[in-house]
Amino acid sequence: MIEFDRTTRTYGSKVAVSELSLTIPRGELFALLGPNGAGKTTTIKMLVGLLRPSSGVVRVCGHDLVKETRSAHRHVGYVPDEPYLYDKLTGHEFLRFIADMYGIPRDLSDEYIAREIDRFELHEFANELAENYSLGMRQRLVFAAAFLHDPDVLVLDEPMVGLDPRSVRIVKDLLKKKTADGMTVFMSTHTLGMAEEMASRMGIMVHGNLKFLGTVSELREQVDMETRNLENLYLEITSSATRVT
Amino acid sequence: MQKQLLDIPQENQLSRKLRRTLAWNIVTSTVHQSRFRFGLVLVLSIIFWAAVFCLFYDAFSFIDSMHAEVISLLFNTFFSALMVMMTFSTGILMYGGLYRSGESSFLLTCPLRAETIHAHKFTEALWFSSWGFILLGSPMLIAYGIVRDAPWSFFVMIVPFIVTFVVIPASIGSILCMLVVAGLPRLRLHALSISFALVAVGIFWISWSTFSSTKSQLLTTAWFEETLSRLAMTEQVFLPSWWLASGLLDAALRGESPDLTNQSTREALKFLGLILANALLLSLIASWVARWTYRKGYSNLQAEVPIRKRRQLFWLDELLTRGGSHVGNPIRLLLVKDLQIFRRDVTQWSQFIIFFGLLGLYFYNLRSFNYSHVYASLIGHLNLAVVGLIFSTFTTRFVFPSISLEGRRFWILGLLPIDRDQIVLSKFFFSFAGGLIPCLGLILLSDSMLGLPWSTIFIHLMCSLALCSGLSGIAVGMGASIPNFRESSPAKIAAGFGGTLSLVLSAMFIILLVVTVGFTHHFNLLQQTLGQVPLDTASQLLGSSGGQVVSLCIIIAGGLLATFLPLILGIRAFRQLEP
Numbered sequence: 001m002i003e004f005d006r007t008t009r010t011y012g013s014k015v016a017v018s019e020l021s022l023t024i025p026r027g028e029l030f031a032l033l034g035p036n037g038a039g040k041t042t043t044i045k046m047l048v049g050l051l052r053p054s055s056g057v058v059r060v061c062g063h064d065l066v067k068e069t070r071s072a073h074r075h076v077g078y079v080p081d082e083p084y085l086y087d088k089l090t091g092h093e094f095l096r097f098i099a100d101m102y103g104i105p106r107d108l109s110d111e112y113i114a115r116e117i118d119r120f121e122l123h124e125f126a127n128e129l130a131e132n133y134s135l136g137m138r139q140r141l142v143f144a145a146a147f148l149h150d151p152d153v154l155v156l157d158e159p160m161v162g163l164d165p166r167s168v169r170i171v172k173d174l175l176k177k178k179t180a181d182g183m184t185v186f187m188s189t190h191t192l193g194m195a196e197e198m199a200s201r202m203g204i205m206v207h208g209n210l211k212f213l214g215t216v217s218e219l220r221e222q223v224d225m226e227t228r229n230l231e232n233l234y235l236e237i238t239s240s241a242t243r244v245t
Numbered sequence: 246m247q248k249q250l251l252d253i254p255q256e257n258q259l260s261r262k263l264r265r266t267l268a269w270n271i272v273t274s275t276v277h278q279s280r281f282r283f284g285l286v287l288v289l290s291i292i293f294w295a296a297v298f299c300l301f302y303d304a305f306s307f308i309d310s311m312h313a314e315v316i317s318l319l320f321n322t323f324f325s326a327l328m329v330m331m332t333f334s335t336g337i338l339m340y341g342g343l344y345r346s347g348e349s350s351f352l353l354t355c356p357l358r359a360e361t362i363h364a365h366k367f368t369e370a371l372w373f374s375s376w377g378f379i380l381l382g383s384p385m386l387i388a389y390g391i392v393r394d395a396p397w398s399f400f401v402m403i404v405p406f407i408v409t410f411v412v413i414p415a416s417i418g419s420i421l422c423m424l425v426v427a428g429l430p431r432l433r434l435h436a437l438s439i440s441f442a443l444v445a446v447g448i449f450w451i452s453w454s455t456f457s458s459t460k461s462q463l464l465t466t467a468w469f470e471e472t473l474s475r476l477a478m479t480e481q482v483f484l485p486s487w488w489l490a491s492g493l494l495d496a497a498l499r500g501e502s503p504d505l506t507n508q509s510t511r512e513a514l515k516f517l518g519l520i521l522a523n524a525l526l527l528s529l530i531a532s533w534v535a536r537w538t539y540r541k542g543y544s545n546l547q548a549e550v551p552i553r554k555r556r557q558l559f560w561l562d563e564l565l566t567r568g569g570s571h572v573g574n575p576i577r578l579l580l581v582k583d584l585q586i587f588r589r590d591v592t593q594w595s596q597f598i599i600f601f602g603l604l605g606l607y608f609y610n611l612r613s614f615n616y617s618h619v620y621a622s623l624i625g626h627l628n629l630a631v632v633g634l635i636f637s638t639f640t641t642r643f644v645f646p647s648i649s650l651e652g653r654r655f656w657i658l659g660l661l662p663i664d665r666d667q668i669v670l671s672k673f674f675f676s677f678a679g680g681l682i683p684c685l686g687l688i689l690l691s692d693s694m695l696g697l698p699w700s701t702i703f704i705h706l707m708c709s710l711a712l713c714s715g716l717s718g719i720a721v722g723m724g725a726s727i728p729n730f731r732e733s734s735p736a737k738i739a740a741g742f743g744g745t746l747s748l749v750l751s752a753m754f755i756i757l758l759v760v761t762v763g764f765t766h767h768f769n770l771l772q773q774t775l776g777q778v779p780l781d782t783a784s785q786l787l788g789s790s791g792g793q794v795v796s797l798c799i800i801i802a803g804g805l806l807a808t809f810l811p812l813i814l815g816i817r818a819f820r821q822l823e824p
């Protein structure tokens with residue numbers, strides 16, 4: 001569903017992402033980890049079409065993000081780290097806009113909007129202007145918008161920021177259910193516990209290179225047995241100059 | 246679920262619906278939350294429109310006898326200047342809207358065409374850059390039509406002429422913006438800077454060569470004809486501004502018979518058709534350019550590496566930091582912080598330079614004309630009011646929100662060993678010191694260009710000092726009394742109830758001071774100039790030396806009251822505040 005084919009992105013002389021080749025199949029939750037400046041955000045921006053790769057190809061559901069941008073976007077739901085909301089739209093109006101944009105017929109869109117409002121518990125403030133929302137409310141609304149059109153691919157950049165524990169639980173349960181139903185999830189996060197709990201596979205990116213790709217158990221097998229804690233494993237990989245895989 | 250990609254009409258309909266919903270919500274929320282401000286803006290806009298209308302009505306009545314020689318040149322000069330300004334303003338707005346806004350980042354991740362996103366932001370930019378044209382152009386044209394006894398069709402055609410015309414420079418600005426971003430990413434900044442510099446030099450050269458006549462004496466017929474001949478460069482048949490001017494002039498023609506009137510109207514419609522056709526063509530070209538360059542340009546711009554400057558301590562910052570006693574150190578350090586933020590915020594200092602620079606340019610050219618002593622005095626008082634009003638817009642727009650903007654950073658200040666009083670006082674000193682030099686300098690320039698006596702200059706300088714102090718006190722005091730720590734946009738903070746109240750109080754203070762000094766000084770001047778003047782007792786008293794002294798006392802007292810009262814109230818409120 002997601003394919004990076006020798007994808008490179010440079011910023012001037014700096015290589016932000018170097019020859020990334022990665023395929024994420026249907027129904028997988030993939031977590032991308034890495035220190036600040038590793039290239040995670042650049043990777044995500046290429047995946048959602050904000051950045052064009054300097055070389056290589058990025059595909060979503062078989063559509064090239066550069067040549068078939070709209071067709072690719074049709075399949076994608078995106079929750080950025082700093083989501084944008086129209087301050088002068090209510091939550092309900094914003095969801096209506098999203099529904100119309102994805103071509104959801106009117107009779108279905110009412111049902112889907114009600115479903116997401118219910119799912120993310122937006123009832124209390126759905127008819128208030130977004131300018132009055134707290135960070136947590138905004139994040140929940142953005143999640144609702146991302147799930148509204150039942151995307152085949154969900155891209156999440158630090159998704160749990162601003163969410164209270166109840167909302168975090170709602171999102172986790174939803175992601176598990178959706179991936180079981182066949183949705184592909186690409187998640188960038190600093191929260192190691194979340195990656196360990198949720199991800200089918202994970203990648204650790206350092207200086208634009210994917211230093212590790214695999215499951216948590218595979219990661220543990222390849223590193224010194226004394227450092228079984230994921231945090232220690234992660235710190236060892238990100239500080240090591242040697243490629244593990 | 247089968248998701249459909251929208252076709253072009255559906256995307257445009259979606260965009261229109263979004264704008265309608267946003268506009269409606271903005272209006273209803275403004276009316277609901279800021280009725281005072283909404284009402285004030287509405288009333289002031291109507292007053293402004295009416296004042297501009299009366300001004301133009303008098304002007305067109307005055308030059309009606311010279312209609313054939315003058316009006317075409319005036320219209321062409323006005324519309325061509327507006328055209329150039331709109332091209333640049335729309336280009337700048339489109340740059341911000343297409344490439345730097347959160348909305349564009351959001352829309353680019355949605356299944357929308359690049360040209361649809363462009364059209365959406367273009368409409369927004371068009372509104373922002375053309376409202377000034379509409380506000381100035383509509384009273385001017387209506388006044389012209391009334392003076393010239395234009396047929397009813399002229400008044401009907403004003404709106405379509407303006408609406409179609411503004412699309413032309415806006416489209417050109419948008420196209421240039423997208424081409425520069427996509428085609429010259431590395432040289433973008435240099436290309437824009439060079440373009441601005443060239444245009445600024447060009448405008449300066451044109452203005453200088455037009456008005457600095459050495460051949461004819463000022464305000465004579467020969468000087469007038471010479472100046473008009475220099476403005477003739479704007480009457481070029483390929484310029485859209487010429488089409489607009491010619492179309493409006495034809496539309497306003499009332500012939501000797503209805504047939505002749507209808508013929509002129511048909512000519513006007515041809516020009517309207519010409520403008521419309523070119524507007525549509527340029528919109529289409531802009532759409533094509535967006536389709537082929539927008540996403541690529543956006544990506545290239547994202548990939549630009551910002552130049553990391555190694556910033557050394559500025560000499561003034563160092564002087565403020567190290568100079569003075571230990572007791573005043575916290576205030577000086579806060580001043581240094583605000584000074585650094587001001588210098589690095591292009592929005593603030595560029596507006597500051599533009600407004601005060603334009604005033605300086607106008608004041609400098611005052612020497613070009615000969616005035617009677619009384620007339621020069623009147624202009625001097627008006628210039629004093631203008632300087633005060635300009636400064637009050639800055640205090641309302643930037644100084645008033647300054648305490649509220651500390652909101653997100655307030656925890657830093659809260660932890661430091663400084664009093665809240667010192668925070669408020671540092672804002673006051675920053676505003677007062679920052680405004681004092683330009684305000685005093687401009688008043689000195691204005692009065693010396695007008696050839697006013699030193700006694701008048703002294704009074705005006707005292708007034709200016711009182712204005713700087715009082716306006717700073719009002720803005721800082723109100724800002725400390727009614728802060729808004731939740732909002733991060735200074736424009737929104739200034740647009741709230743507190744900002745509006747601050748603006749109204751500032752305007753009242755300016756009027757009080759200028760009217761006080763104006764009345765007494767003006768009557769004094771009348772007595773000196775005309776000798777025995779048959780004035781009533783009150784006027785004679787106002788114009789006497791005693792009246793002068795009283796006005797000076799009012800200026801000083803008013804300045805002190807406007808400074809200290811709001812500051813004291815603000816400090817008290819700020820001490821008890823829990824952010």
